Amino acid sequence: MNVIVTGCAGFIGSSLAERLLQQGHSVLGIDCFSDFYPRKIKEENLKPLQDYEQFQLVAKNLLELDLSELVKPTDAVFHQAAQAGVRSSWGSQFEIYTENNILATQRLLESLVGTEIPLIYASSSSVYGETTQLPMREDHPTHPRSPYGVSKLAAEHLCQLYWENYGVRCVALRYFTVYGPRQRPDMAFHRFIRAMLTGEEIEIYGDGEQTRDFTFISDAVEANLRALASKKWGEVYNIGGGSRISINASIKLLESILGKKAKLRYKAPQRGDVTHTYADTHKAKNDLGFVPKTSLQDGLTAEVEWIQKVVLPLLTQ
Numbered sequence: 001m002n003v004i005v006t007g008c009a010g011f012i013g014s015s016l017a018e019r020l021l022q023q024g025h026s027v028l029g030i031d032c033f034s035d036f037y038p039r040k041i042k043e044e045n046l047k048p049l050q051d052y053e054q055f056q057l058v059a060k061n062l063l064e065l066d067l068s069e070l071v072k073p074t075d076a077v078f079h080q081a082a083q084a085g086v087r088s089s090w091g092s093q094f095e096i097y098t099e100n101n102i103l104a105t106q107r108l109l110e111s112l113v114g115t116e117i118p119l120i121y122a123s124s125s126s127v128y129g130e131t132t133q134l135p136m137r138e139d140h141p142t143h144p145r146s147p148y149g150v151s152k153l154a155a156e157h158l159c160q161l162y163w164e165n166y167g168v169r170c171v172a173l174r175y176f177t178v179y180g181p182r183q184r185p186d187m188a189f190h191r192f193i194r195a196m197l198t199g200e201e202i203e204i205y206g207d208g209e210q211t212r213d214f215t216f217i218s219d220a221v222e223a224n225l226r227a228l229a230s231k232k233w234g235e236v237y238n239i240g241g242g243s244r245i246s247i248n249a250s251i252k253l254l255e256s257i258l259g260k261k262a263k264l265r266y267k268a269p270q271r272g273d274v275t276h277t278y279a280d281t282h283k284a285k286n287d288l289g290f291v292p293k294t295s296l297q298d299g300l301t302a303e304v305e306w307i308q309k310v311v312l313p314l315l316t317q
């Protein structure tokens with residue numbers, strides 16, 4: 001196949017692109033190297049992809065490209081590009097979210113009208129917002145709690161609209177906190193591991209009893225491949241790792257993996273953060289055959305190794 005991976009220099013996009021290349025597919029990666037986190041981390045993510053002749057990078061913003069031309073020779077689009085991050089989506093920053101998350105998705109969908117090219121959209125558990133209905137199921141109400149969540153839900157609705165009105169073949173995957181090697185530096189595990197390795201304090205927002213359903217990166221990648229193969233156009237799936245744990249308990253686990261005590265500082269909860277996430281993944285299991293494989297212990301160990309070997313040396317250069 002010839003596939004497009006948008007956001008291919010980012011955490012999930014680069015991991016997905018690498019798996020596709022390993023499987024022998026040709027990948028056209030699109031990424032504008034947004035300044036949300038250091039470019040050198042994204043360049044590092046891209047290095048293994050650049051070993052493949054079948055990899056081509058278009059280092060541009062989706063909004064500046066002639067997408068109808070780009071998608072012509074393509075068999076599928078994995079749309080991972082977005083401005084991520086819940087906490088930074090308030091205030092004047094929201095414009096960045098509307099452009100990269102909503103408008104860019106709409107442009108991509110327009111370019112697929114009249115084609116049979118499927119689009120797998122990276123949605124988010126943040127579309128659910130604060131809820132007492134746990135585990136979260138795809139047919140539960142969506143009340144995002146952050147502008148980021150609103151932007152991800154808006155784009156999910158656009159996928160639905162383009163499927164219903166124009167037959168654009170879309171599937172939306174609602175990822176639940178993805179972690180592992182290449183995880184974004186703003187995300188909790190990345191921050192925690194780095195702080196513990198360098199002896200710094202870990203800032204915890206709230207009392208640490210909030211829970212997340214953590215999903216290892218290779219399981220999220222697998223879900224994308226299965227979503228394409230299953231052809232359940234117009235559907236939405238929860239992609240959760242089955243590793244639900246509180247922030248306090250995850251720090252205890254990291255302490256045992258690293259063999260050292262964390263220095264903790266508790267701060268006020270952040271606007272936009274929800275108390276719990278917990279995915280009901282029955283639908284993904286039934287329709288896609290999706291079953292997460294990696295335990296939190298193994299996944300965190302892999303992330304620790306990557307931060308030690310890649311991130312720390314990179315940041316001291």
Ligand SMILES: NC(=O)c1ccc[n+]([C@@H]2O[C@H](COP(=O)([O-])OP(=O)(O)OC[C@H]3O[C@@H](n4cnc5c(N)ncnc54)[C@H](O)[C@@H]3O)[C@@H](O)[C@H]2O)c1
Pocket residue numbers: 006007008009010011012013030031032033034035036042060061062063079080081082083084099100104122123124125152174175176177178179184
């Ligand atoms: N990481 C998670 O836990 C998680 C959870 C839920 C949903 N998601 C979604 O998964 C996707 C990937 O997330 P990630 O953690 O890999 O983020 P990331 O920031 O590492 O990767 C996103 C990439 O998209 C690029 N990008 C942004 N806007 C673009 C544009 N207009 N044109 C071209 N490139 C653009 C950025 O430069 C970045 O490299 C996003 O859509 C995010 O909303 C992630």
